[in-house]
Amino acid sequence: MFTVRCPDSSTGEMATKPQPQSESSIKRLDTNSTKQTHFRKRIRSVWNRFVYSSAYLALIAMVEVSIVTELLSLQQTIAPAVAGLLTFSVYINDRLADLESDMVAAPQRTAFVQRYAGVLYSLGALAYGLAVALAVLGGPFAFGLTLIPGIVWLSYAQEWMPSLGTEAGRLKDILIINSGLVAVAWSVVIVFLPVAFARAALDSSAIIVFLFFTVATFVNTEIANVRDIDADRDIGVATLPAMVGVAQTRWILYGVTVGAGVILAAGAISGILSTSHAWALSVSLICLAAIVCSLGRLDSDGTLAFLAECTRLPAFVVLTIQLLAF
Amino acid sequence: MSVLTTTIFKIVLALTIVVSVTGGLLAWRERPEPGAVPLIALLAGQCWWAATLIFRIDATELGAKIFWVDVSWVGIGLIPVAWLFFSLEYAGYTEYTTRKYILATLVVPAITAVLGVTNDIHHLLYVESALVQQDAMTTLSRTPGVWFWVTAGYTYLLGLLGAIPLFQLVSSSVRTFRGQSVTLLVGIFAPWIVNILYLFEMFPTAGVDPTPIAFAVSGVAYLGALTRFQLFGTNPSPIRHARATVFNRMQQGALVLDSHDNVVDMNEQAASALDTTAQNALGQPILHVCPDFTPWTATSGANQSIFRPPDLNRAYDVSESHIRDIHDRLLGRVITLHEISDLLRQQQRLEVLNRVFRHNIRTNTQVILGNANYLATHNSETKATAVEENALEIQDISDKVRAILDVFKQGREEQTYIQLATIVEETVKSVRDEYPAVETSITPIDEDLYVDSLFDTVCSNVIENAAQHNTNPDPQVRVSVETRQNTIEITVTDNGPGINDHELALVSQGTETPLEHGSSFGLALIVWGTDIAGGDVTFDDNSPTGTIVTIRAPLRAK
Numbered sequence: 001m002f003t004v005r006c007p008d009s010s011t012g013e014m015a016t017k018p019q020p021q022s023e024s025s026i027k028r029l030d031t032n033s034t035k036q037t038h039f040r041k042r043i044r045s046v047w048n049r050f051v052y053s054s055a056y057l058a059l060i061a062m063v064e065v066s067i068v069t070e071l072l073s074l075q076q077t078i079a080p081a082v083a084g085l086l087t088f089s090v091y092i093n094d095r096l097a098d099l100e101s102d103m104v105a106a107p108q109r110t111a112f113v114q115r116y117a118g119v120l121y122s123l124g125a126l127a128y129g130l131a132v133a134l135a136v137l138g139g140p141f142a143f144g145l146t147l148i149p150g151i152v153w154l155s156y157a158q159e160w161m162p163s164l165g166t167e168a169g170r171l172k173d174i175l176i177i178n179s180g181l182v183a184v185a186w187s188v189v190i191v192f193l194p195v196a197f198a199r200a201a202l203d204s205s206a207i208i209v210f211l212f213f214t215v216a217t218f219v220n221t222e223i224a225n226v227r228d229i230d231a232d233r234d235i236g237v238a239t240l241p242a243m244v245g246v247a248q249t250r251w252i253l254y255g256v257t258v259g260a261g262v263i264l265a266a267g268a269i270s271g272i273l274s275t276s277h278a279w280a281l282s283v284s285l286i287c288l289a290a291i292v293c294s295l296g297r298l299d300s301d302g303t304l305a306f307l308a309e310c311t312r313l314p315a316f317v318v319l320t321i322q323l324l325a326f
Numbered sequence: 327m328s329v330l331t332t333t334i335f336k337i338v339l340a341l342t343i344v345v346s347v348t349g350g351l352l353a354w355r356e357r358p359e360p361g362a363v364p365l366i367a368l369l370a371g372q373c374w375w376a377a378t379l380i381f382r383i384d385a386t387e388l389g390a391k392i393f394w395v396d397v398s399w400v401g402i403g404l405i406p407v408a409w410l411f412f413s414l415e416y417a418g419y420t421e422y423t424t425r426k427y428i429l430a431t432l433v434v435p436a437i438t439a440v441l442g443v444t445n446d447i448h449h450l451l452y453v454e455s456a457l458v459q460q461d462a463m464t465t466l467s468r469t470p471g472v473w474f475w476v477t478a479g480y481t482y483l484l485g486l487l488g489a490i491p492l493f494q495l496v497s498s499s500v501r502t503f504r505g506q507s508v509t510l511l512v513g514i515f516a517p518w519i520v521n522i523l524y525l526f527e528m529f530p531t532a533g534v535d536p537t538p539i540a541f542a543v544s545g546v547a548y549l550g551a552l553t554r555f556q557l558f559g560t561n562p563s564p565i566r567h568a569r570a571t572v573f574n575r576m577q578q579g580a581l582v583l584d585s586h587d588n589v590v591d592m593n594e595q596a597a598s599a600l601d602t603t604a605q606n607a608l609g610q611p612i613l614h615v616c617p618d619f620t621p622w623t624a625t626s627g628a629n630q631s632i633f634r635p636p637d638l639n640r641a642y643d644v645s646e647s648h649i650r651d652i653h654d655r656l657l658g659r660v661i662t663l664h665e666i667s668d669l670l671r672q673q674q675r676l677e678v679l680n681r682v683f684r685h686n687i688r689t690n691t692q693v694i695l696g697n698a699n700y701l702a703t704h705n706s707e708t709k710a711t712a713v714e715e716n717a718l719e720i721q722d723i724s725d726k727v728r729a730i731l732d733v734f735k736q737g738r739e740e741q742t743y744i745q746l747a748t749i750v751e752e753t754v755k756s757v758r759d760e761y762p763a764v765e766t767s768i769t770p771i772d773e774d775l776y777v778d779s780l781f782d783t784v785c786s787n788v789i790e791n792a793a794q795h796n797t798n799p800d801p802q803v804r805v806s807v808e809t810r811q812n813t814i815e816i817t818v819t820d821n822g823p824g825i826n827d828h829e830l831a832l833v834s835q836g837t838e839t840p841l842e843h844g845s846s847f848g849l850a851l852i853v854w855g856t857d858i859a860g861g862d863v864t865f866d867d868n869s870p871t872g873t874i875v876t877i878r879a880p881l882r883a884k
Contacts, residue, residue, distance in 0.1 A: 093351075125351035129344040136343055136377045137336070138382070143377055 006029055051306070052112035053120060054091035056259035061087035061190065063316045064213070069194045069278050070319050071209050077197035082146060083189060090149045092124035101235050105228040125159055135193075142196035145189055152185040175238035179225070183218040208267035212281060215260040216311075219253050219288055223308040227323065229299035246296035253292045261285055276322050284315035332383060338374045338539050345545025346373040349552060356558035360420065364412035365548065365557075365774035367404055372545065374401030378536040385807060388457050391466040396442040403435025403477070406484035409514055416510075416557075417491030418566035431484065438477045478525065485518055495562060503562050505555040516540040576638075579642070579663035585656055587612050597661045599642055601635060632667075632670075633663065640667040653832065672734075675854050679730060686723050690716040726847035732782055733851060737858035742779045743882040746814060747771040750805055753786045757793045757803070764793040764801040771807045775814055776882045780859035784852055787819045788875050791848050796822035798871065813861075814879045821872040825849065825865055852877075 050056050062080040069076060085179075095102065095113045102110045113120060129152065135146040191210040195202060225239035227231065228248065232242040240249045264281055267273035288311045291304050298304065350369035356362040375398050382394035388806045410431065414422050441451045450473040458467045470478075494506035517540035526533055551557040573580060579596030583589060589607045597604050600616045618636055633642045642663040650761055651658045691714045697709040754768050766789075792803045798821045808815045852875070856863040861879040868874050 122348075122352065125348045126344070128351055129347035132347045132377075133340040133343040134371070136380050137340060140377075140381050143381075180518060 007099070048108075048112065051112070052109040053088075053116075055088060057091050057309060058084040058088035060312060063225050064190045064312050065194050067280075067312060067316055067319060068191050068209055068213075069198075070323070071273070071281075072195065072200070072203075072205055074194050074198040074200055077138070077194060079138070079142075079194040079197040082131045082134050082138070082142070082197075083193055085127040085150050086146060086189060089124040089128035089131065090153050092120050092127075093153065096121055097125075101231050102228075102238075104231040138197040139199065142193060145196055147187055148185055152181060154188060155181075175240070175243055178219040178237070179218050179241065182221050183259075184213045186217050187213040205267070205272045208263060208272050212260055212263050215256060215263060216285070216288060219256050219260070219292065220308045220311070222249060222253055223291060224294065224305040225249075226295055227305045229301075250292060250295045253295070254289070257285065257289050257292055260288075277319070279319040280315045280322065283318050284311045284313075286316050287311040334535075335539065336380050336383060338542055339380050342376040342538055342542040342545055343373050345542060345549060346370070346376070349545055349549045352549070352552050353558070356552075359558040360418070360561060360563040361416035363414045364415060364423075365409045368408035368412055369545070369548065371404035372538065372541040375405070376541060377532070379535070380536050386464055388455065391457070392455055395466065395468070396439075396445070399435070399439045399442045400521055403432075403438055405441060406488075407431045407435060407714070408483040410484045410488040413488035413491050416563055417495065418563040419491065420563070422577055434477060434480045438473065442750070452475075475656040478521075482518070485514055491516060498562070499529075500562070501566070502555055502560055506551050506557055506561070509547045509551040509555060511844060512559075513544040513551070516543040516547070522606060529837075578665075581612070581661040583612055583661065584658040589615055590658065596661075596663055599633075599635060599640070599665070602758060611843055632666070637799075640665060641670050642666065671857070673688070675734075676852070678850055679727065679847075682850065683723065683727060687720060687849075690720050690723070698738050723847070724872050726851070729762075729783065730847060730851050730854065733855045733858060736780050741882075743776040743884070744779050744782060745773060746775040746777050746807065746816070746879075747773050749777070749782045749785050750789075750807065750816070753789045754805060756786075757789055760790075761793040761801075764796055764803055766793065766803045769806040772809065774884070775807070775809065776884050777879045778859040778861075778882060780855050780860070781816075781877070781879050784855040784859070784877060785816060785818075787848050787852050787855075788816075788877065791852075792818050792820035792822065792873070792875070796872075798822055809881065812881045814881050816877040816879065818875045818877075819868055819872065821868060824867055824873050830865055 055282070060083040065080040065083040068074075069079065092113075096117060099110055099114055099117075102113075132143065132146050135142040187210050190213055191206060192202070195206055222240050226241045226246055228237075228239070229241045229246070231237075234240050240252060244252070261282070264273070264278050264285065266276055268278035288308060291308045291311065294304055295301075346369040350366045350373070353365045353369065359544060360803075378398035379392045382391050382398070385391045385394060391662065407428070411423050411428065414420065424609065438470050441448070447449045450471045452474065453469040453471045455466065455468045458465050489511060492507040492511050495503045496511070498504050498507070520540040521535070521537040526539060548557075571807045574593050576593070577595065579599040580593050581589060581596045581600075582591035584866065588609060588611050590609070592604055592607060594604070597607065600619070602615055604804065612619050617634070619633070631644050633644045634640070643666045645662050645664070646664075647660045649660060651657055651715075694713050695714075697713045700706060700709050701713070750768060750771055754766050757764065758766050789803065793801070796803065800821070802821050804817075804818045804819045806819075808817075853863055854880070856877055861877060863878070864876045866874040866876070
């Protein structure tokens with residue numbers, strides 16, 4: 001209850017007695033604020049499901065494939081949908097496989113995944129099935145490409161290394177190999193899937209774009225490893241942050257990011273990539289560099305990892321603007 | 327095939343791929359449940375066949391179409407092999423799913439794949455191949471060769487072999503297993519039937535094998551088995567092994583005899599009871615294996631139920647169950663052998679204890695009654711003393727029975743081990759104090775020798791009895807200890823009057839004559855205590871008089 005001091009019209013003095021609000025207006029206020037709170041909660045819940053289920057990564061993969069389609073001047077196909085389904089499936093399976101180790105680094109996401117494990121696993125399986133079926137309609141090359149993430153994930157996350165006499169249990173545990181494998185496998189799908197669907201020839205522009213995405217994805221992966229540093233050290237997974245620390249990782253990633261810039265520049269200078277395309281990709285590279293700069297300096301490694309995954313979105317926006325403008 | 331038909335065909339094939347990949351990933355999660363890996367392989371084969379068929383339809387040149395047919399043989403060959411091993415694992419026939427069997431079944435598919443690639447040289451798989459224009463579509467027409475029919479027959483054979491264990495489960499009393507087996511059979515029969523109809527040219531598909539279409543039905547069936555009927559949540563694979571495990575590991579011996587009394591199966595316990603091995607006994611008449619088994623042959627009419635193998639200190643309760651088929655014909659018998667040696671020994675001990683106890687109580691009571699009658703009319707100190715002595719003897723009998731019961735109880739509890747030197751030296755010291763007239767000697771005893779704690783009571787009784795009942799004018803008791811491998815031999819030699827044969831017979835065999843009854847609890851305690859502690863005792867006559875008692879006790883760890 002608050003006091004409203006109003007000047008009395010006749011005396012000019014401030015009225016001291018509070019004017020009570022009517023019951024119905026109080027009820028309306030309460031109802032409105034309840035509705036707003038409820039609405040915000042629902043939005044938050046939907047957002048959490050979108051993020052925790054890794055559906056946002058599927059969306060980002062679709063955006064990346066769309067970027068590649070534009071960069072390589074390919075015809076529009078269902079490649080983005082296939083890439084999205086593949087991404088969703090592989091990440092869901094990865095989350096389900098690493099529930100224990102992710103509990104420290106991402107407790108809320110892990111709790112969500114654990115709660116809906118059965119549904120998510122079935123959705124992941126169905127997504128992969130759909131992706132493969134759609135890829136078959138795109139031809140044998142596309143079909144083969146959709147098998148790559150699954151095969152790589154199996155060799156990456158399953159324990160078969162001891163049978164070769166190595167100490168490491170999985171490829172996921174080996175420094176550089178783990179992030180490198182993810183980067184290569186991912187870029188192969190992102191870049192070559194639209195090429196396969198469009199039945200286009202593989203040219204030097206595709207190679208430049210593939211190299212750029214590989215290097216950038218490597219940086220993304222190591223940024224996410226900063227968030228998981230404690231959990232990785234506990235379970236013996238060798239990542240750059242776990243082995244050399246955050247500060248050193250930052251410098252290494254500076255170098256790698258510059259390497260991606262060199263690839264872009266080489267592509268632009270040699271005329272393989274158009275200047276406008278190179279600029280669009282540079283925007284995402286600058287965003288990535290800014291995130292690398294923030295590593296270890298902000299207390300929100302999880303947010304940085306999320307933002308790193310979204311660094312391709314600015315490039316998509318720039319390309320879209322370029323398309324619409326020109 | 328028209329363009330529309332082709333499009334529908336491809337859509338259904340794509341659906342097959344969706345279902346197969348989804349089912350395969352769901353099965354992946356269930357590893358290492360029996361059947362999970364073969365099911366993944368089966369679904370992968372289906373997916374491969376469907377995918378290569380789509381590529382073949384899309385290809386326009388003869389070489390490309392032939393290439394996709396050749397490549398599809400990898401999936402075609404994998405499916406029946408995976409189906410067979412899935413069925414074997416699922417139904418519990420896992421002994422047939424070893425690497426050698428898998429490699430053996432892959433021989434024909436491997437040969438087919440090689441022949442497919444090299445067909446132009448030998449034409450064993452396809453005699454001829456040509457492109458055919460039909461309804462604006464170019465299709466591949468191939469005439470099957472000899473090996474095509476070989477591989478087709480092989481595929482159906484494996485399919486049938488894999489279906490047999492599932493047919494058995496269709497009538498299972500468990501609803502889940504019935505559901506699983508029916509859906510799995512639908513899954514395998516749907517493409518099977520379509521394939522047969524195609525091979526006999528009953529499908530107008532212009533040379534395109536529609537079998538992968540039916541895999542869509544299979545995939546849905548397998549998915550149904552996985553989800554609706556919890557294919558890997560509960561499965562019958564342990565049942566077959568469980569029955570064999572029960573038969574092989576149960577404590578009772580079990581023999582299976584056919585209608586001619588030949589041994590057709592037995593477990594290890596039965597082999598041990600009959601003092602033979604399964605290798606020697608199987609296929610032989612039971613009387614050859616164990617001649618003393620006469621009372622339980624088919625032709626005997628005996629009703630005995632206890633079997634005592636010769637030369638073995640054991641006894642078995644024998645029971646018999648007839649095996650009959652649905653026409654009530656006697657196929658054979660199952661004979662079970664339940665070891666009751668301990669039970670019989672305990673019964674014998676209780677009988678002896680009962681007899682000796684009753685005899686002694688009767689004797690003492692009669693003396694008391696007789697003297698009490700006299701005391702009723704005469705005041706006699708001698709008679710009163712006799713009454714008191716007999717009453718004290720009854721009390722002494724009670725103490726000895728208690729000691730024997732304690733020995734039985736110790737035998738049931740966890741074994742404890744004590745130093746033999748301590749037992750013997752303390753007993754000898756006690757005997758010297760109580761019977762100073764008896765010359766008691768003892769050989770040096772190694773202090774590292776340990777025996778079961780029951781031998782404390784046994785040795786004490788042997789040495790004390792040797793001293794107490796020694797009526798020789800120059801009584802002597804000598805105790806010696808020798809170690810032989812894992813056994814300690816304790817020998818107590820005295821020059822007393824010796825032990826009556828009937829006393830020994832009563833205690834060792836439970837027999838007694840009507841005129842001579844046993845009266846010695848001490849002897850019973852020695853024999854039974856040694857037996858319970860895992861040793862044995864022998865009684866020999868000393869020369870010229872006396873007894874040599876030799877106790878053989880197992881050497882225990884400290």
